[in-house]
Amino acid sequence: MEKHLIFMDIDGTLVAKDQKISNKTRSVVTELQQAGHQFYVATGRKYSSAVDVAKRLTAQTQVIASNGSIYSIDEMLHKKRLSDKALQFIYQTITAHDLPMFFFGEHTIFYTQQLPSYLQKNDQSRIGSSEEDFRFIDSLETLMAVSQRIVNGIVIADEREAELEQVRKILEESGLLSVSSSHPNNIELIPLGVNKATAIQAVRNSLAVPQKNIISFGDGLNDLEMLQASGVSVAMGNAVDELKRHAKFITDTNVEDGIANFLIDYFS
Incomplete structure (x- = not known):
């Protein structure tokens, strides 16, 4: 199967209020990474906090932080700031x-x-x-x-x-x-001019991955541009209604392994 880039919001998407990542999600992500697919967390959190979550998922997971203001490509950090x-x-x-x-x-x-x-x-x-x-x-x-x-x-x-x-x-x-x-x-x-989607665009251009192979998961309105920039847009079951209206797919909630369940079905 062609290489995919998968982007996941953190709060309300990858983790619940207890900040834990389920073993099922970690297992599915690890298996897909071993198959050649690349994963990013894409969050409004500051960079160091996002890195902590990414590494708790797997050592290979990359980061988009600060709503697209900071992101990594092949270990190189790119950053924009408020003027x-x-x-x-x-x-x-x-x-x-x-x-x-x-x-x-x-x-x-x-x-x-x-x-x-x-x-x-x-x-x-x-x-x-x-x-x-x-x-x-x-x-x-x-x-x-x-x-x-x-x-x-x-x-x-x-x-x-x-x-x-x-x-x-x-x-x-x-x-x-x-x-x-x-x-x-x-x-x-x-x-100005920055959001999660602009970071995704930069990542996919650098890695030469077509838009149809971009999968994104989110639950809040700051995930809207990210979903719109993805070939496969997925709203969590607990997402706000407006985001669900713009998503191509709706999966289970963040506490029901929504990310893992969707990926299992998608790649099976």
């Missing part, structure tokens, strides 16, 4: 609405306001791995002093979806960055 103008505009806009911001480097999270307890404890494996991974941003000057280290960011605010939608429109109309969302409670802040 200084974008960072200034984001900070001023979000601060005016008193919303919390998180900016991601390859290894560090820069945050404003108070770090939520779910990032410090229960969900720390989702974004960070130790206290040293976090750095507080108390002003625009502090942010700009580390601007060269910042790749992308996110705004997270539960129960303020209406206000988030207003802010998202302001950010979109600025023309300084790309925005997306993996959940109604957030706005993903991404370098």
